[in-house]
Amino acid sequence: MDNINNAPATIAMLRPxxxxxxxxxxxxxxxxxxxxxxxLLRRLEKDGWRFSRTHWDIDASGVGVGVxxxxxxxxxxxxxxxxxDLDPAKRSDRVxxxxxxxxxxLYDGIPTQGDLQxxxxxxxxxxxxxxxxxxxxxxxxxxxxxxxxYVRQKLSSGEQPAMEELDKVGYLMRTTAVYxxxxxxxxxxxxxxxxxxxxxxxxxxxxxxxxxxxxxVDIVEHLAQADDPDNYVALDVALKRRLGIGNSTGLGxxxxxxxxxxxxxxxxxxxxTALARVRAIEYATTEKNAQxxxxxxxxxxxxxxxxxxxxxxxxxIVDLLSDLEQLEQYLHVHCQxxxxxxxxxxxxxxxQHLTPEGQECVVTLLLEPYPELVxxxxxxxxxxxxxxxxxxxxxxxxxxxxLIDCNYGFAKEFNAGARDQNxxxxxxxxxxxxxxxGERFEEDGAEREHPLATARDVAALSAQIKACAVQKTAxxxxxxxxxxxxxxxxxxxxxxxxxxSEIADNLIASTLLPxxxxxxxxxxxxxxxxxxxxxxxxxxxxxxxxxLLEELNSSDTADWTDSWVYPPLQRH
Amino acid sequence: MGxxxxxxxxxxxxxxxxxxxxxxxxxxxxxxxxxxWGLAQEAANAAAWMAMHGLPALDEFATLVQQIDKVDCAHxxxxxxxxxxWCSSSGRLCPVVTGCAFAESNLSQHNLKSGVQIKDxxxxxxxxxxxxxxxxxxxxxxxxxxxxxxFSYELSATGHFSNALNRLSGGPSKADLVIRESMNSVTETAxxxxxxxxxxxxxxxxxxxxxxxxxxxxxxxxxxxxxxAGAGLLDxx
Numbered sequence: 001m002d003n004i005n006n007a008p009a010t011i012a013m014l015r016p017x018x019x020x021x022x023x024x025x026x027x028x029x030x031x032x033x034x035x036x037x038x039x040l041l042r043r044l045e046k047d048g049w050r051f052s053r054t055h056w057d058i059d060a061s062g063v064g065v066g067v068x069x070x071x072x073x074x075x076x077x078x079x080x081x082x083x084x085d086l087d088p089a090k091r092s093d094r095v096x097x098x099x100x101x102x103x104x105x106l107y108d109g110i111p112t113q114g115d116l117q118x119x120x121x122x123x124x125x126x127x128x129x130x131x132x133x134x135x136x137x138x139x140x141x142x143x144x145x146x147x148x149x150y151v152r153q154k155l156s157s158g159e160q161p162a163m164e165e166l167d168k169v170g171y172l173m174r175t176t177a178v179y180x181x182x183x184x185x186x187x188x189x190x191x192x193x194x195x196x197x198x199x200x201x202x203x204x205x206x207x208x209x210x211x212x213x214x215x216x217v218d219i220v221e222h223l224a225q226a227d228d229p230d231n232y233v234a235l236d237v238a239l240k241r242r243l244g245i246g247n248s249t250g251l252g253x254x255x256x257x258x259x260x261x262x263x264x265x266x267x268x269x270x271x272x273t274a275l276a277r278v279r280a281i282e283y284a285t286t287e288k289n290a291q292x293x294x295x296x297x298x299x300x301x302x303x304x305x306x307x308x309x310x311x312x313x314x315x316x317i318v319d320l321l322s323d324l325e326q327l328e329q330y331l332h333v334h335c336q337x338x339x340x341x342x343x344x345x346x347x348x349x350x351x352q353h354l355t356p357e358g359q360e361c362v363v364t365l366l367l368e369p370y371p372e373l374v375x376x377x378x379x380x381x382x383x384x385x386x387x388x389x390x391x392x393x394x395x396x397x398x399x400x401x402x403l404i405d406c407n408y409g410f411a412k413e414f415n416a417g418a419r420d421q422n423x424x425x426x427x428x429x430x431x432x433x434x435x436x437x438g439e440r441f442e443e444d445g446a447e448r449e450h451p452l453a454t455a456r457d458v459a460a461l462s463a464q465i466k467a468c469a470v471q472k473t474a475x476x477x478x479x480x481x482x483x484x485x486x487x488x489x490x491x492x493x494x495x496x497x498x499x500x501s502e503i504a505d506n507l508i509a510s511t512l513l514p515x516x517x518x519x520x521x522x523x524x525x526x527x528x529x530x531x532x533x534x535x536x537x538x539x540x541x542x543x544x545x546x547x548l549l550e551e552l553n554s555s556d557t558a559d560w561t562d563s564w565v566y567p568p569l570q571r572h
Numbered sequence: 573m574g575x576x577x578x579x580x581x582x583x584x585x586x587x588x589x590x591x592x593x594x595x596x597x598x599x600x601x602x603x604x605x606x607x608x609w610g611l612a613q614e615a616a617n618a619a620a621w622m623a624m625h626g627l628p629a630l631d632e633f634a635t636l637v638q639q640i641d642k643v644d645c646a647h648x649x650x651x652x653x654x655x656x657x658w659c660s661s662s663g664r665l666c667p668v669v670t671g672c673a674f675a676e677s678n679l680s681q682h683n684l685k686s687g688v689q690i691k692d693x694x695x696x697x698x699x700x701x702x703x704x705x706x707x708x709x710x711x712x713x714x715x716x717x718x719x720x721x722x723f724s725y726e727l728s729a730t731g732h733f734s735n736a737l738n739r740l741s742g743g744p745s746k747a748d749l750v751i752r753e754s755m756n757s758v759t760e761t762a763x764x765x766x767x768x769x770x771x772x773x774x775x776x777x778x779x780x781x782x783x784x785x786x787x788x789x790x791x792x793x794x795x796x797x798x799x800x801a802g803a804g805l806l807d808x809x
Contacts, residue, residue: 130587132588133588133590133769133770181590181592182590182591182592182593182595182596183590183592183593185587185588185589185590185593186590187590187769188590188591188592188769189592190591191769386617389613389617390675390676390705390709391672391676392676393672393673393675393676393677393678394676394678427789427790428788428789428790429789429790429792430786430789430790430791430792431791431792432792433789436790438790443793444790444793445790445791448787448788448789448790450609451609451610474678475676476672476673476676476677476678479610479672479676480649480650480669480673483607483608483610483611483645483669484608484610485610486608486609486610486611486613486614486672487608487609487610487613488610489610490610490613
């Protein structure tokens, strides 16, 4: 907590890790003011970034190259889009896909013709190609079968698509992978992390996705115009804003927050600190009360638009709507201005009366009226993980045992003999080199398990320490004897200074819902409309309702505020 | 084709790797050699350090994993006959295991001044990152040399690095090392840390590492292909 200054009243309000870090709660997180997409757009606005489409060489069948450049105060970045005329049969197979409707890379600067040629040979084949240190990301997207052709056809016949149809899907294209730091030869984050625009996590990837959203609209307009140049109309600007960019995310992302404990700590700590600061406010002004009420209304509209076929999530949405309606009634009854610590009062009421999904939505709403207390915390959400990597070999085993005792209560519940607690194993598939989840007692490969079973591994470490006669033994000596515990010792030592670094649940239990891990991470990205397709992959929407590229920093969007993520109160 | 174009195409044809790729490959390859995940993390971290300091990380680790393949860690670790002399009864020390032990041990000032001797270290260049870690933690300048005086590196308390003999490519496959406190002011001549952003590999180095990394993957079956990823084959929307 060395990077955040807080008053004692705030520190006292922090929710304890054993409350926050349960999977059920992490899997109920919603976007907040601190989500990385919102951080990015605030910076683009504040620092006067401008966007231009600098190159568009795409034919009537939709094949070619487009380049968009973002011009910042010190540097420019270019999204290079390779558009493809994909055989619809190839779009339907996700697992072995090797071709996409469009592929992208974010280039560090403005590309030359030579760069475009080099990237043309590599980007469209994605994992089978190589990019260089001049490229910052690599990604691809497919058209939405439900929406893309419908919009294309409407525009080519001179009509606007129906808003209801747009809202049902929410995007024209859906990315299926956005690779960043160092992947397939791309530039490592560590070499650009000191650039002002990339200080917060995942700004590269989210800048690329923001520009991909613009491409998805441009390409549907381009094709509609090619279909019928005489009757074609451009998509209405208000409708464009209703379109985000889709993303489907599978297990590949799940281990990330387990493999980066100190980074996870900084994300959660920032969010919890923001909540504690708001809860510590003595009195709320009428203006802040009114703002909270409006955000609640807009959130309710957003939740009503949230659709999923997934039973578990569908149930949670029903509960959430009921929770938010209860909150409305609660606000009617209680006049907040007179109450001391009104936001703390609301939070405590929510904790008692609402589901975790509702409680975490209240957390999001409570932060919303207070940019002055919340937004500076985004600067604390990155970390130089290397600073916390080295093991303190001089620590006595007794101190390590105390850390386990204090920070790993959830590991005490682990029972190595119970099959249901040991049911799964995380591994990397040979075929896709991607993380997967296997059934330990039914599938081969458990001997190649990845070290993600924190509860089990901490329980084993704890037992080994207890078996050592001399508790004064130093960790270095212990690890020479028992190298199999080294990865766990590192985590335990990191937990001493990173209270929110560990997910306080068993990640190999038969009851594990991997989508909870995905949702936690994606909420920090700023995703909405979580739509699980199974217990281990889901679809989301990014940048829905966000200002368009050309609207950032333009004078006619003076009413644009950072609250774009909530649907407008009046439909227009 | 002009000379400069040929040179450019030659440069383009030599693959280079991001530091993240070096870390990821070494993590899996070291684990694939039968060693623990925690040590594999150390190996990956050391490989990144080497690559960012212009040392041949991929080549060194490709040789190392072949030497320690399936060897019990108990036969690769120092036995600590005495504080100033580290050796292994097996006659070979893994630089990752030994490097961790060195950076994590409670070295006395006396030991450092007179020098710690470490016998039979495999791929000793790999030790340098660990010695640098120790120098930073102890806030002392350290020098690491081999007994044959083939290489000599100085690591400063501020994380700087200098290669006294200016040999950046390739180290011995095994050496006896001496590590002691340096009386020189390393920072005056030292290389700025992390000036190298790309790593290179020679010969079939990457293939060797990939072969070891392969052992950490689980082959797909039809069942796991569908269930393990959780996605059905159809993903149209």
